[in-house]
Amino acid sequence: MTKRTMQEATFLILTALAAGSRHGYGIIRDVAAISAGRVQLRAGTLYTALDRLRLDALVTVDREEIVGGRLRRYYRLTPKGAAELAAEAARFHANAATALARLGPVASGSG
């Protein structure tokens, strides 16, 4: 059976956490930066994804801080999360390399 492809938002959240632990708003800003502003996560979407990722043991809570009277929870990748992200990145990379090789001159802008 084919393994289900990771959703782009999930991939970007894991990518944001690959650089180190981040709190919720930090993840939103990092995802926007990684995607050059194309993906703007909202709080509801982020926490739905984070809950799912915690359930699947791909991310975990790193630490908690109180800033300005509000809870700030930092998340980090688990070893399992890092392995899944690496596998997914390798798959994207292989597919993209094949697509670019087949497009040839068109992809390089000379066609």
Next chain:
Amino acid sequence: MSDTARLERGYRRCLRWYPADFRRDHDTEILGVLMDGARDGQTRPALTECIDLAAGALHARLGPTLPRSDRAGWAVVRLLCAGAVAELAALVVVLATAGGVRSTVAALNPGFTAAQWHAVLTGEIDPTAVAAAVAIGFWLWMAWLTSRGHGWPRPVFVLFFLLTTYSLLSGLSAGSALYARLDVAVATILWIVEAATLAVMTRVEISRHFRRQVPVSSASAG
């Protein structure tokens, strides 16, 4: 009231859509993220933010909570969904063959009175169709409960299985195989799907029980 306080109150109102256990865990955290991301001078949640939080709350209330790694649990969910599809097929067969069943019953019982016909329709064909429609909902409800990690669907499903087994056997003993062969064939397939689902449910329950026991015994051994 300041703009910030008004905005915070608006966000808190939206966060009430989430279930209580989710709010206990994330309420102030999400509120912080929402306030950090607010535009300068924003006094109320934007419509897109409200829609996003409503979708998140809906997912928190109805979405699956089984981990992806729980393959056995997801196998049960898939079997229960397959059961709903088989039940739908059974309903279609019951409705599609109702005319044929009536003709066969008429051929086998040429002297039936209007009252006896009424008894056949209201006592056999109509209840079977209604029961199949209700059962579709039951299968989907069981699938949803299982995807939410509830442990009690199995005993309920055992009762359902016993009920349908009794219904199939009583139908066969009343001679349904003579006048409704296709219906009996579909009911038998459905019964096999139920038996398989129950077997997998029981296997999952037993393996979970032993997994829960392992840490206790290893702790006592250590």
